[in-house]
Amino acid sequence: MRGDRVGSIGETRHERRLSWDVVRVAAVLLVMLFHSTWVATLWHPELGERAFQWRYAVGASTLLVVSGYFAAVSVERRDALRWWLGRLFRLLPAFWAAVLVTAIVQRTLSRDGWWMPTWPDVGANLAMLWQWKPQTYPYVDLSYWTLPLQLSAFTAVLLVATWRGQHRGPRAAVFLWTALAIEFALWPIRTYTAWEPFRMVHDGLGWHRVHLFVIGVTVFLVQRGRVSRGHGAALIAVGLAAHHLQLQDLVTTPITAACVAAVYAAAVGPDWDKVIPEAAHRPVRWLAGISYGVYLTHFSLGVLVMRYLHELGASPGLQVLGLMATGILVGWALTVLVERPAYRFLCRLRDQRRPVLVVPTSSAPAPRRTRPPSQPVPIAVVVLATFFGAVLVLASLGFFEVNRHPAVTLAALCAFAALVTCRAPARLGAAFGVASVCWLLYNGLVIPEIGQIRWDSAADSRRIGLLFGAALFGIALNRLLSVRGACSRIDPGDDGSFPRR
16 A cells, blocks of 8 residues: 555665655545445445445555555565565554454444454454455455455566566566456456356456556656656556446546546656645655555444444534544554554564675676576465466366366366476475465365365375475476586687686
């Protein structure tokens, strides 16, 4: 939801533009306005009608566009894996704390006849399973729906940045066009097919909102001069067309386009500090600094406050203000007590395990005899690439109805495991991670019942053994090809002979 307001421990702190804080605060206020004037009364008609109703879900979409922009900004400044870990440290501890606090308050103070989360519901929300099985795992708070989308998008940025660091690849705009093309291609499959595993993966990972991150990255590329303004306008227009395709709402899409224009102005134009009254600078910056906590905590707790105010005879406008005040107060406490301390602590641990690499400058020419060997890809990156790739493999097999044959599906996953470890220089430990991910997806999506993991000692031991063996085969093949490539890259000496050690 937020840009890198505070850098990693030991890094230079960049001065924020006030325009970004204004965009962030406006988006969060739109989210709270949408929830308090429309969703709350839709779910709880006993709260009464509102004279003013904001029915347009544009605030969260704007925050996702901002996330896409700052993901591109941040990954350019630092090591991709360090940045990705920083995003997890920023998002997950505060989210887990918000789920627990909200659930406890709901179970303690919820009114008669209102839904109360059970502890299995809490566990499912902590694991973000609401879109995987919505009929079984309801939201503890409706605002949580953006978290899997952010994590999926950040992981995709990590994978692309890591791959481009190992290979010479196409320009970033090619990846953006590819992402939009995939989203358009998946839309009719999601709309007109009833295969449950595909729906689970498609909705669970948030593939129906990829265009919002594409728009954010496009704004960054235009701001940096990586693509022309015409090219950027085309990408944004196609992204907005995808947004309309997913929502089918002729009013929400133009409002979203206006919000995207505000994001573009904040990135490309001058800062808004001369336009915004100076007295508002500090409150805007403060509210922007706690915006993630406000977003996580305002709805469910705020609706409880609205119910109590309604029983006391408060006007609808006062109830809306009560929801907003609750979100700001609890969001501030979550930021101060959980988000910032957890982020600083986890970043210190990360920096001890993965310190910042400083490349020394030297006037000496680089050696010309051999090329540096490929560095092993971090195990976390290999496992993440395996997860997303295996999901695509299963989705493809399901589309062609090959998934009805479990043996064929297992063979395809074994081939994919070998391909992943063969293409990415990986450590031996990655083989276990690759095999585990493939087995979990195979067991949960192919072997009935869908969405449940079961253990059959004999059968599952063979499956894991086959997947692990395939991954080890890929690593061995990669090592063999690397040795052959290293031998072929040795340059002969000036006299035609090979250099001696």
